[in-house]
Amino acid sequence: MRWHQLATDLFAFYDDSCTVYALRYGDCALVVDFATGRWLEHLDEIGVRHVEHVVLTHAHRDQCCGLYRTGLGDWTLHAPAGDRSLLAPEEHEEFWDTYQHNGCPTSYAAPRLSLPEAVYDLHADGEVQLGPVRLCAIATPGHTRGALTYLVEWNGRDVAFCGDALREGGTIHQPYHLEWDHWTGSGALAAWHGLERLSYCHIDMLLPSHGEPIARRTGTTIRETQRRLMGLLRAKGSVCAGAKNRWWTAEDLGFAQRVLPHLYQFGANSFLLLSERGEGLVIDPQRPDIELLAQLMEHLGVERISAATASHYHSDHSDGLNYVRTRWGAAVWLHPWVAEPIRDRDRLEVPWLPAESIEPDRLLPVEGRFRWNEYAFSIRPFPGQTWWHCAFDAEVDGEHVLFSGDNFQPPSRWNGTGGFCAFNGSRFVEGFARSAQEVLAMAPSLICNGHGCIYPFSADQYRRIVRWAAKSEESVRALCPTDDWLSAYDPRALRLDPFVQCARPGQTLEVTAVLTNTSARPVQIALSPIGPTGWKLRAARGNVRLKSGATRRVRIALSLPRTAAAGRHVCSIDVEIDGQLRAEACVALVDVSA
Ligand SMILES: [Zn+2]
Numbered sequence: 001m002r003w004h005q006l007a008t009d010l011f012a013f014y015d016d017s018c019t020v021y022a023l024r025y026g027d028c029a030l031v032v033d034f035a036t037g038r039w040l041e042h043l044d045e046i047g048v049r050h051v052e053h054v055v056l057t058h059a060h061r062d063q064c065c066g067l068y069r070t071g072l073g074d075w076t077l078h079a080p081a082g083d084r085s086l087l088a089p090e091e092h093e094e095f096w097d098t099y100q101h102n103g104c105p106t107s108y109a110a111p112r113l114s115l116p117e118a119v120y121d122l123h124a125d126g127e128v129q130l131g132p133v134r135l136c137a138i139a140t141p142g143h144t145r146g147a148l149t150y151l152v153e154w155n156g157r158d159v160a161f162c163g164d165a166l167r168e169g170g171t172i173h174q175p176y177h178l179e180w181d182h183w184t185g186s187g188a189l190a191a192w193h194g195l196e197r198l199s200y201c202h203i204d205m206l207l208p209s210h211g212e213p214i215a216r217r218t219g220t221t222i223r224e225t226q227r228r229l230m231g232l233l234r235a236k237g238s239v240c241a242g243a244k245n246r247w248w249t250a251e252d253l254g255f256a257q258r259v260l261p262h263l264y265q266f267g268a269n270s271f272l273l274l275s276e277r278g279e280g281l282v283i284d285p286q287r288p289d290i291e292l293l294a295q296l297m298e299h300l301g302v303e304r305i306s307a308a309t310a311s312h313y314h315s316d317h318s319d320g321l322n323y324v325r326t327r328w329g330a331a332v333w334l335h336p337w338v339a340e341p342i343r344d345r346d347r348l349e350v351p352w353l354p355a356e357s358i359e360p361d362r363l364l365p366v367e368g369r370f371r372w373n374e375y376a377f378s379i380r381p382f383p384g385q386t387w388w389h390c391a392f393d394a395e396v397d398g399e400h401v402l403f404s405g406d407n408f409q410p411p412s413r414w415n416g417t418g419g420f421c422a423f424n425g426s427r428f429v430e431g432f433a434r435s436a437q438e439v440l441a442m443a444p445s446l447i448c449n450g451h452g453c454i455y456p457f458s459a460d461q462y463r464r465i466v467r468w469a470a471k472s473e474e475s476v477r478a479l480c481p482t483d484d485w486l487s488a489y490d491p492r493a494l495r496l497d498p499f500v501q502c503a504r505p506g507q508t509l510e511v512t513a514v515l516t517n518t519s520a521r522p523v524q525i526a527l528s529p530i531g532p533t534g535w536k537l538r539a540a541r542g543n544v545r546l547k548s549g550a551t552r553r554v555r556i557a558l559s560l561p562r563t564a565a566a567g568r569h570v571c572s573i574d575v576e577i578d579g580q581l582r583a584e585a586c587v588a589l590v591d592v593s594a
């Protein structure tokens with residue numbers, strides 16, 4: 001028997017991409033979440049002939065992918081009204097078409113295809129009667145903004161289908177879904193409040209989408225999850241709580257600021273460093289601010305920009321590089337980590353990409369020195385707000401100046417950092433703490449960062465950042481269901497490379513599955529690719545064994561039919577890690593030309 005009986009006429013099916021619950025009445029059933037639909041062929045085990053209703057807790061593809069894969073059943077599909085934007089055909093198309101236009105998308109696990117048949121009759125604080133089942137919905141946002149928990153009194157017991165609002169031990173399945181933007185705790189706070197509402201309800205059994213049913217001390221589990229969520233919220237609060245705010249006063253020229261006799265700040269994020277030779281080095285040029293640079297050059301009588309570089313790949317620090325090269329003939333120099341996401345801007349699934357790829361003329365050393373005219377720079381990786389970040393320092397007009405992009409800001413600005421989130425590749429001990437230690441070791445006198453953040457260095461602020469990083473990593477780990485926290489917190493532990501590519505109908509492409517084992521033990525991974533109807537996808541191998549910490553790449557051939565429709569299509573892979581299914585674990589986008 002593949003179904004597990006939890007109570008009278010209440011069953012759970014665990015062996016799918018999420019747990020599927022069935023409430024049975026006669027030979028009919030209402031099913032909560034659909035997963036891939038593996039459970040359909042086992043319905044006879046529990047005497048169900050007819051599924052009348054399918055109810056979704058939230059619009060993640062592990063909850064619903066089987067609905068668009070298996071085609072229509074004769075059930076009614078009910079979905080949370082608040083998740084319509086991820087499921088309804090037009091909104092769904094818009095979601096994928098604009099996926100990388102900005103920072104964090106509104107979902108990290110949106111369905112690959114839309115569900116035109118869904119009825120959006122489930123509202124927070126609304127009750128719906130479906131057959132003998134009365135669903136009382138409570139908003140438990142987090143995994144999605146519209147996620148709902150359904151309270152049902154079933155044969156005298158109060159059960160709560162809580163989706164991914166929590167799981168056993170007070171943890172959260174893939175807590176990065178709570179990072180609704182790249183820096184604030186708004187998603188964590190909303191999730192906390194949803195649980196606050198749940199904590200006042202009488203619940204005999206909590207039935208989460210992942211992990212074990214919770215039949216005892218349900219209130220304690222809710223409170224424990226809230227406590228851990230508060231830890232995440234505090235981590236988002238400030239990286240240097242209590243540090244003194246310090247700012248450097250630069251001379252305002254109206255269209256730019258004179259920081260030092262040879263160093264000017266212009267626009268949102270950019271700097272111009274002057275050489276005695278009369279030429280300039282531009283740091284972090286942003287396209288909308290380029291006319292300010294032209295004005296500044298005219299003001300200073302500078303005619304030549306010989307080099308340009310960026311502290312990190314984000315568009316507001318890099319998207320002027322190509323333009324500076326074209327207009328003034330500047331050579332683009334990039335740190336290898338910074339170059340990685342933008343040499344081919346379609347390769348990685350990351351936020352805030354520039355609209356065009358940027359090919360460097362010269363790669364700077366990962367760690368070491370470089371010269372520009374009379375200036376001797378030291379450079380190193382500087383992960384924090386994003387992994388793909390560097391920092392460089394040099395002596396300028398008697399000050400030891402560090403250019404460090406979006407790590408870190410004075411305490412009053414953006415919590416002292418450009419924020420952390422998993423989608424941006426933020427890490428704590430390996431990232432923020434490592435970078436803050438570098439600054440402590442070099443002890444610069446002046447920090448020149450993006451967004452006008454120019455301030456004198458203080459060791460106290462950076463020591464606080466090191467302590468914050470250790471504590472915050474603990475808080476995030478505590479929310480993860482297993483010790484292998486990165487499998488729950490790294491959205492790219494399984495990914496497809498490149499993320500976006502263009503194709504013509506009839507063409508065969510290649511995409512590579514990049515699989516990383518973040519756990520401490522070896523794992524066996526089975527994979528099978530999935531694409532739009534009529535496309536042929538074939539993996540070079542279906543099984544890989546991965547040692548702890550290892551990464552392996554598996555090629556997938558992707559053949560488009562001649563009839564492939566123009567527009568954007570979403571491909572994916574189903575992955576089984578040691579027998580545990582993760583349906584449509586990651587996606588790649590293919591733009592088919594007409
Ligand atoms: Zn989810």
Ligand SMILES: [Zn+2]
Pocket residue numbers: 312314317385406418
């Ligand atoms: Zn940034």
